Amino acid sequence: MHLTNFAKFSKDVIGEFNPIIYNRNPEVRQSTNYLNPFRHSKYCNKFFKGKGRIESFLRIGFWDNSFKDEMDLDFIDMVVFAGSPEWMGGRLLPLYEKLLDYEKPIIYLGIGSGSKLSFNDIKSPYVDVLRKARLITVRDSLTYELLKSLNPHYLPCPALFSSSYEKEIREVKKIGLIFATDKAVVNNRISKETYQYLLNLYDELIKNFECEIVCHYIDELPEAFRIYKGMKIHYSYDAKDYLDIYKRFDIVIGPRVHGIGISASMGIPGILIAHDMRGETGKGFLAEIVRVGEGIESVMKKAKIMESNCRSFNERLILYKKRNKNLYLGLLSGIYH
Numbered sequence: 001m002h003l004t005n006f007a008k009f010s011k012d013v014i015g016e017f018n019p020i021i022y023n024r025n026p027e028v029r030q031s032t033n034y035l036n037p038f039r040h041s042k043y044c045n046k047f048f049k050g051k052g053r054i055e056s057f058l059r060i061g062f063w064d065n066s067f068k069d070e071m072d073l074d075f076i077d078m079v080v081f082a083g084s085p086e087w088m089g090g091r092l093l094p095l096y097e098k099l100l101d102y103e104k105p106i107i108y109l110g111i112g113s114g115s116k117l118s119f120n121d122i123k124s125p126y127v128d129v130l131r132k133a134r135l136i137t138v139r140d141s142l143t144y145e146l147l148k149s150l151n152p153h154y155l156p157c158p159a160l161f162s163s164s165y166e167k168e169i170r171e172v173k174k175i176g177l178i179f180a181t182d183k184a185v186v187n188n189r190i191s192k193e194t195y196q197y198l199l200n201l202y203d204e205l206i207k208n209f210e211c212e213i214v215c216h217y218i219d220e221l222p223e224a225f226r227i228y229k230g231m232k233i234h235y236s237y238d239a240k241d242y243l244d245i246y247k248r249f250d251i252v253i254g255p256r257v258h259g260i261g262i263s264a265s266m267g268i269p270g271i272l273i274a275h276d277m278r279g280e281t282g283k284g285f286l287a288e289i290v291r292v293g294e295g296i297e298s299v300m301k302k303a304k305i306m307e308s309n310c311r312s313f314n315e316r317l318i319l320y321k322k323r324n325k326n327l328y329l330g331l332l333s334g335i336y337h
Contacts, residue, residue, distance in 0.1 A: 013332045020076065023066035024091040026187075030059070031090035034069065041068050069094040078105045083139075083157045083258075085114035085278060088126040096125040099132070105335055107135040109328075110157035112281055113142040119149060134335050137328070140280040153331060156284030156324050159261030163243050166267045166321075169250050169314035172307040175209045176246060176263070177202050178254020179228075184219035190255060194275040197292045198255065199227070201273075204296050205253065205303065206231075214245060216256055251306055257281045265321060269306055269313035271299065286317055 011017075023029065033039055036059060044061035055061060062068050073079070079099060081087045087108060088096070099106060106129060122130065130136070136152040138144045144154045179202075182195040190198070205211055212232040213224050224233050234245045242262055246252060252263040253271040257278055260270035264285035272282035273290050282289050288302050306313055 013329055014078075017077070021066045022092070022095055023064055024086065026091070028064045028066070029091045033059075033091065034094050040070055042070075067095070073098050073102050073104075076104070078107065080107050080109060081111060082109040083111070083159055085112040087111045088122070093125075096129050099129045100125050102132075105135075106133045107332075107335065108133055108152075109135070109137050110139045110155065110159070110284075111136070111143055112139045112157070112278060113146060114277055116142065116277075117146055119146060122146075135331055137331070139284050140278075142277065142280070153327075155327060157257075157261055157281055158328070159258050160265050160285060160321055161325055161328070162262050163247075163265040165243065165247060166318050167247060167250075167314070169267065169269075169310045172250040172310050173210060174249050175205065175211045175303070176214050176234075176249035176252040176254075176259075177205060177211050178214050178216070178252065178256045178259040179220050179224045179233075180216075180255050181220050181223045183223060184217055188217045188219065190275055191292075194255065194273070194292050198273065201253075201296055201299055204300060208300065209303070209307075212248070214242075214252075214254070214259060216242075216259065250310060251303065253303065260287050261285050264317055267314045267318045267321070269310070269317060271302060271306070286313075286320055 038058070038060040039062050041062045044063055079095075079102065086092070108130070119127075130147070130150060133150070136147060136150055137155045138147060138152045139155070139157040141154075144152055180190045180195070180198065182189050182192045202211075212234065213228050215221050215224050215233065215235040218235075218237075221233070221235055236242065236245065242259070243266075246259070246263045246268065247266055249263065249268055251270065252260060252268055253273070254260070255273040255275050257272065260272045260282055263270050264287065270282070270285060270287040271290055272279060272285075272287040273292065274280070274282065275292050279289060279291075288306065290299050290302070
């Protein structure tokens with residue numbers, strides 16, 4: 001989704017271009033993928049005709065329609081790291097090693113942190129590439145302090161620009177509740193404590209507002225259908241579909257930062273349930289931040305204030321988005337002019 005965000009608002013500066021993804025989905029690239037000599041596209045055409053089907057058991061070849069480790073960067077005019085806490089590490093190491101000799105623009109947009117580090121913890125080649133970057137914007141104070149010596153700009157995550165559509169909200173008819181569960185795979189699940197808090201909060205919200213459920217990850221669907229029988233539940237495998245999903249709502253509440261972000265891009269205010277270090281990103285979407293354990297009555301009060309003042313929340317978000325988009329475009333223009 002972040003590459004799409006970048007493409008949408010940067011064409012005003014760069015013009016038309018072909019976006020290429022470096023896919024670090026763990027299903028495609030594991031953290032030590034670079035140590036496996038057989039993860040090369042040349043092996044897609046060898047060994048595997050007949051009955052053996054060894055590739056069903058071992059990771060051999062590289063079939064994904066994305067940048068391959070054996071490729072060079074000669075045909076790429078710019079490299080962008082956008083809207084993620086995973087902007088270094090094993091999955092990205094092959095790319096960083098190529099970037100050491102890359103002379104074209106490298107930029108970091110809206111990067112965040114998932115853990116506390118010091119600048120001295122950033123080793124080569126990551127620190128060498130960061131020093132070459134022509135632009136760094138960060139989305140939280142942890143990352144700002146971490147990279148302070150590189151003069152980053154503290155700005156919202158570019159997910160704020162993911163939608164060209166902006167909704168006019170004059171009354172709250174429907175609230176979107178972003179569901180999550182402790183039963184999903186690691187990095188897509190929440191803790192048992194957060195899960196129970198979510199269930200208790202949503203029970204109360206459903207009693208007081210017209211609500212629908214939104215799932216982002218497949219593991220959440222069986223649980224959501226079991227718990228919220230008879231309610232409208234939304235899900236898609238394609239991130240682009242979430243623009244149409246979230247535009248249905250007048251307020252969005254939940255623990256997924258980029259569910260709140262895509263909604264903010266449409267002028268839809270949100271309440272973020274912050275359950276890890278990434279929660280601060282929600283400030284860049286003007287979200288109300290709720291910590292797990294905050295009293296349900298307190299959260300309900302925030303939701304009702306947002307309902308009563310939905311027009312001002314909506315208008316403020318749209319103006320805020322415009323102002324920050326202009327800041328981003330100004331910074332991007334500085335790279336080329």
